[in-house]
Amino acid sequence: MADATNGYKSGSTLEKVLRAGQFAATAELGPPKNADAEVIRKKAALLKGYCDGANITDNQTAIVRMSSIAAAAIAVREGLEPIMQMTCRDRNRLAMQSDILGAYALGIRNLLCLSGDHQQFGNHPTAKNVYDLDSMSLLQMVKGLRDDNRFQCGEEIKGVNPRFFIGAAENPFADPFEFRPYRLAKKAQAGADFIQTQLIYNVPKFKEFMKRVVDLGVHEKVYILAGVGPLKTAGAAKYMRDQVPGMDVPDEIVKRMEEAGKGIEDKKAKAAAAREEGIKICVELIQQMREIPGVAGVHIMAIEWEEAVPIIAEKAGLLPRPVIQ
Amino acid sequence: MIVAEQKPFEEIKAKIAKANKVLVVGCGTCVTVCFAGGEKEVGILASSLRMATKIDGNPKQIDEVTVQRQCEWEYLDTIKDRIGEYDLVLSLGCGIGVQAIAEHFPEARVVPGLNTSFLGLPVEQGVWEERCAACGNCILDLTGGICPIARCSKSLLNGPCGGSHDGKCEISTPDRVVECAWDLIVKKLMARGELDKLLEIQPAKNWQTSRDGGPRRIAREDLMLAKE
Numbered sequence: 383m384a385d386a387t388n389g390y391k392s393g394s395t396l397e398k399v400l401r402a403g404q405f406a407a408t409a410e411l412g413p414p415k416n417a418d419a420e421v422i423r424k425k426a427a428l429l430k431g432y433c434d435g436a437n438i439t440d441n442q443t444a445i446v447r448m449s450s451i452a453a454a455a456i457a458v459r460e461g462l463e464p465i466m467q468m469t470c471r472d473r474n475r476l477a478m479q480s481d482i483l484g485a486y487a488l489g490i491r492n493l494l495c496l497s498g499d500h501q502q503f504g505n506h507p508t509a510k511n512v513y514d515l516d517s518m519s520l521l522q523m524v525k526g527l528r529d530d531n532r533f534q535c536g537e538e539i540k541g542v543n544p545r546f547f548i549g550a551a552e553n554p555f556a557d558p559f560e561f562r563p564y565r566l567a568k569k570a571q572a573g574a575d576f577i578q579t580q581l582i583y584n585v586p587k588f589k590e591f592m593k594r595v596v597d598l599g600v601h602e603k604v605y606i607l608a609g610v611g612p613l614k615t616a617g618a619a620k621y622m623r624d625q626v627p628g629m630d631v632p633d634e635i636v637k638r639m640e641e642a643g644k645g646i647e648d649k650k651a652k653a654a655a656a657r658e659e660g661i662k663i664c665v666e667l668i669q670q671m672r673e674i675p676g677v678a679g680v681h682i683m684a685i686e687w688e689e690a691v692p693i694i695a696e697k698a699g700l701l702p703r704p705v706i707q
Numbered sequence: 708m709i710v711a712e713q714k715p716f717e718e719i720k721a722k723i724a725k726a727n728k729v730l731v732v733g734c735g736t737c738v739t740v741c742f743a744g745g746e747k748e749v750g751i752l753a754s755s756l757r758m759a760t761k762i763d764g765n766p767k768q769i770d771e772v773t774v775q776r777q778c779e780w781e782y783l784d785t786i787k788d789r790i791g792e793y794d795l796v797l798s799l800g801c802g803i804g805v806q807a808i809a810e811h812f813p814e815a816r817v818v819p820g821l822n823t824s825f826l827g828l829p830v831e832q833g834v835w836e837e838r839c840a841a842c843g844n845c846i847l848d849l850t851g852g853i854c855p856i857a858r859c860s861k862s863l864l865n866g867p868c869g870g871s872h873d874g875k876c877e878i879s880t881p882d883r884v885v886e887c888a889w890d891l892i893v894k895k896l897m898a899r900g901e902l903d904k905l906l907e908i909q910p911a912k913n914w915q916t917s918r919d920g921g922p923r924r925i926a927r928e929d930l931m932l933a934k935e
Contacts (some may be wrong), residue, residue: 472863475911493812497868502878511861518865519911534911553869561867561893564906568865572908580869627872627879 389530391575392547394462394491396435400576405503405672406679408465408578408607409433409691413448414556422453426460427689432695434703435492440467444504448585451481453487465549466490469498474514474536475523475594480526494549494578495520495624509568517550517571524548525573548573553580554591555630563594570604578681579609584630585670592676601676607676608671611683612690613660616640661694708828708833709737709801711744711821720759722818726767726795732808733773734800739883746773752820771879777804783811790815841918843923849904851895858888864909867893868900
């Protein structure tokens, strides 16, 4: 069981790896749209040993799934370190804090604080959204629970307090671009220990973002994990380029995905060629990320494609993952 | 001002189906300005209902009146002598007007003809937009006069979120473009050299002054009439 001794804030594996100055690698595990624990166990088995922690999404894209707290607890039992995600969309500060206490009691040690996608995108667009807090005040709250031993209201926690390694997200490609580095700094100030970015395909633009982040000295206050992910098809690349707000996929990437399957008749072989190219691009991106000053690791988002993570980790030279005592 | 919209005609017709004598009551204030329930709209609606109920073979007596303000007792008193003649009042006031009639004339049966939409303003002829959520704790000084509570889809205090794109909110669709309030705030403050305001972390909001704290009431002793 991780504890917060030896000067660690939480004692989580991710914290230890980053503190040791190792290039970190995190992955993502999406809970199922049902109550089947076996799905989590299978995905955990695929990711275990290939990353320093796996994000367990919280009703991502506002679609109801098994709760991140339950799925993260199952991951703990399977020996995969979870990074539990928590959004502000579905719960107020009471529910969030009680879930945070419960998550810690269940052995979860990393918490990623998000505002959450608007419910319009999900399968319950008529729901009320909460947004009692935003991601910034959620970070402050989680830090307060850990460092000040106090609930959000100021009341002291008597007994064990939840000590999480606190994460946040930032999208370097969302607008207004010039404000994003400042907002990242704000998140560090609010309590973030690490940041995972949105998926990066436009490396020059990300470098520009990181230069400003480094100029502000923010990389010394917070570990920045660059978001990367393998594309499965040319269609997916095009969709991300044209339809997803805040995504920046250069035409060159789309072209590479299109070229990959060209001339192959067999449908299965054609799809496999595209997937292979997607993995290749992802590996190249990781290698580029390693060279960018201020980048402390990568967050590999292989959504509903967990099998790709071990391959990517292997090819990108991320294995074996370090074990820090 | 309060911005409202008339309910669909069929819905209004169904609401008055069982009545024989209906008084359509308009309001001369906000809903007149937003062309939803003023004297003109009362006239058009009343004559449409007269025609429609006649065509249906169930003609009704539908009379009209517009008071200066449905939300004040003294203006409602102008209809106190005639309201008893009707078995239904169709209010074209906002939700406050409908309730004021119900409260002032407990015997009257009143139905709403409008949907009260939001607190906003006409940004151009025929277009109204929400501007205030009446949260009871104004922070417009911090945000360049642009309200993130009313105008950010997530009411964030430390935006913009990662869904802001080209000045548009992530919930925008080709049919419904929603401005990103935080894009407006950031651009305005940065242009003014007030980045420091944006860097300050706005802590969790106290929502007690908003609807979340229960129905709100203001009582000012300096204005109250001395009790006998």
